[in-house]
Amino acid sequence: MATDTVEGMSSHLRxxxxxxxxxxxxxxAGVAANEIAAGAxxxxxxxxxxxxxxxxxxxxxxxxxxxxxxxxxDYLFVGFMTFSLWFVSWGILMTTAAL
Numbered sequence: 440m441a442t443d444t445v446e447g448m449s450s451h452l453r454x455x456x457x458x459x460x461x462x463x464x465x466x467x468a469g470v471a472a473n474e475i476a477a478g479a480x481x482x483x484x485x486x487x488x489x490x491x492x493x494x495x496x497x498x499x500x501x502x503x504x505x506x507x508x509x510x511x512x513d514y515l516f517v518g519f520m521t522f523s524l525w526f527v528s529w530g531i532l533m534t535t536a537a538l
């Protein structure tokens with residue numbers, strides 16, 4: 440309605456922001472893991488992944504997403520999306536021997 444005021448983000452924009460940031464963080468973590476880690480067995484790559492997941496929540500807060508309303512499902516979504524894109528991008532970079 441025209442008299443309603445908008446407070447915060449719409450649910451669509453919130454979902455788009457969370458998904459985009461998780462995907463870009465996963466890709467960046469995959470590239471960083473390829474540069475930092477010595478190989479597939481290097482645990483430093485997992486540290487890069489965990490850092491990429493943790494650093495997203497303050498960024499989401501700055502972007503205007505109310506992370507106080509996040510449920511366990513939201514945290515799992517961010518972690519899974521970041522892990523998935525990290526795993527795929529790092530795997531592709533390792534198998535192609537890209538620099």
